[in-house]
Amino acid sequence: MISMNPILEIEGLSLAAKSKKQLVTNVSLSVGAGESLGIVGESGSGKSLTLRSILGLLPRGVEQVSGVIKCDGRAAMIFQDPRGALDPLCPVVRQLAEVVYYRQNVSRRASRTIALELLEMLGLPDSLKHTDRYPSQLSGGQCQRIVIAIALACKPGILLCDEPTTALDVTVQQQIIETITRLQSELGFAIVFVTHNLAIAAAMCSKLCVMKEGKIVERGDSLSLLQNPQDPYTQMLINAVLPLPEFERSAGV
C-alpha cells in the first residue's frame, strides 16, 4: 500500500518501553496528499503510540528504537478528550486566536477575525463569538469542534485524529465525523484516523491498516478489506461489529 505523492511515510517504526518491552514493531505505512488512512485495532494494539510518534509526542517511558518517519507538511493532532486538550482557564476563542496568531503570523486583530471565521466553519453557535466562554461552559461536542478549529488554524497538510469521537455520545460522534469529512473535502488535508471502531474507520477512510499487538496484520482498501478480510484477527474485528436487531413485525407490535 504505497501512496503516490506521499505526505507521510513511516518505514520500519519500532517503539519500546524503557523496560525494553516491545510496544510497536516494524510498522510501515504511507499516506498520500488528501488521502485518508484508518488505523484500527483493539485497545493496546499500538495505534496511539504510532500516531503520536509522527509528532514526536511519545509519552514518558516510551522510545523509538528504529524506523524513519518523513512528514512532508504540517501535521496537527486531535485527541480523544477534547476538554483535556483545552486550557480550562482561558476562554476558547482566545485560545483559538492565540494559535492563529502564532501559526499564521498575522496581527492580533486579524487573528481574532480568523478565529471567528473558523468558528463559523466548524458550525459553532454565534453566542460563542460575542461572549468569550470557557471550556467548562461548552458541551463535549462543542469542545471537540474548538479543538478541530485549533488544529485547522495550523493549516495542516495532514490531520492526525486519535479517537476523536470516543468521548462523545453517538449523535455527536456522527456530527463530528461529518464535519471532519466536509472540511477535508473543502481544505484537502490528508487524515490518519485512529479508532477501535471499524465501522467509523471504514466510513471515513479509503484505506485501512489493522493493528494487533503492535504490528500491522492486514492493510488494504477499506471496501475490499471489509468484504474479503484475510487475517483471522480482521475477521474477528468485523464479526465483533454488532448487527442491528431485526424488529419482528408480528401482529400487535
Ligand SMILES: Nc1ncnc2c1ncn2[C@@H]1O[C@H](COP(=O)(O)OP(=O)(O)OP(=O)(O)O)[C@@H](O)[C@H]1O
Ligand atoms: N508510557 C508508557 N509506558 C509503557 N507502556 C506504555 C506507555 N504508553 C502506552 N504503553 C503501552 O503500549 C501499548 C500500546 O499503547 P497504545 O496507547 O498505542 O494502544 P492503543 O491501540 O492506542 O489503545 P487504545 O485504543 O486503548 O488507546 C499498550 O500495551 C500500552 O500499555
